[in-house]
Amino acid sequence: MAEGAARLSLVVALLVLGLKTLAYGLTGSVALLSDALESLVNVAAALAALLALRVARKPPDQNHPFGHTKAEYFSAVLEGVLVVVAALLIAKEALPRLLHPVPLEGLGPGLGVSLxxxxxxxxxxxxxxxxxxxxxxxxxxxxxxxxxxxxxxSTGVLLGVGLSGLTGLWVLDPLLALLVAGNILLIGFRLVRHSVGGLMDEGLPPEEVEQIRAFLQERIRGRALEVHDLKTRRAGPRTFLEFHLVVPGKTPVAEAHRLCDELERALAEAFPGLVITIHVEPESERKRV
Known part of the structure; x- marks a missing residue:
């Protein structure tokens, strides 16, 4: 169950935050502090994901006839923003140490806890x-x-902090922290970009749309004339699909309806998560594309 995974994520995030904070306390390493700050973001993100999943699983209602699945995107956007904030906090702590490196102590126990x-x-x-x-x-x-x-x-930080302890090059500690900040800043922007795309009704990638189109063309062969105006949009775990199905002008309504039902069942089986709307049109609407 998705909500169970989110609860587990929150519990583990809290445990990891405690361990990484302990590792920082043992060593005074700003790189390990950066690692702990990112774990603090993990806790907030896990909590936001859990709340979003609870909202997203609510069934459609009068005010939300298409359901609440987009709530998950708000969680992902929040996580991206929190990652960016964490990166800025890490940079704030690391820059002074870059100019004035500080020797680290208790590296053995600290690195063990962090591992x-x-x-x-x-x-x-x-x-x-x-x-x-x-x-x-x-x-x-x-x-x-x-x-x-x-x-x-974290793996990079562990190796780098260990290397600084072996060589005495303490400037590696703040340098690593700044590298961590740059990396999670990039991740934060990617998370926000993907989630905003979902909130803006971004469709499936072109290659996936073509797979659906080819699947439909194979299924309607000999029974309908064409499929056109195929559109998709994402909404959390669901993808809404709509298209126009052109049938011969003398096709009975019952037969056209039966074909639509068959297409819906086949699509749902081949592409899980699709919510399908089909608009039937007569032969005069054929685009011949």
């Missing part, structure tokens, strides 16, 4: 991405990609 947190995050990222794809949930997929980026940056 444990990174392993937990890795398992969580895998679980969120799997559940997000299974439930076609933008909120879970965004959360999973964010956690995965946290794993990658």
């Amino acid at each position: 444990l947190a990174t392993l937990l995050n890795g398992l969580l990222a895998y679980h969120l991405l799997e559940e997000g794809r299974r439930h076609r949930s933008p909120a879970l997929i965004a959360d999973g990609h964010h956690v995965l980026s946290d794993v990658l940056t």
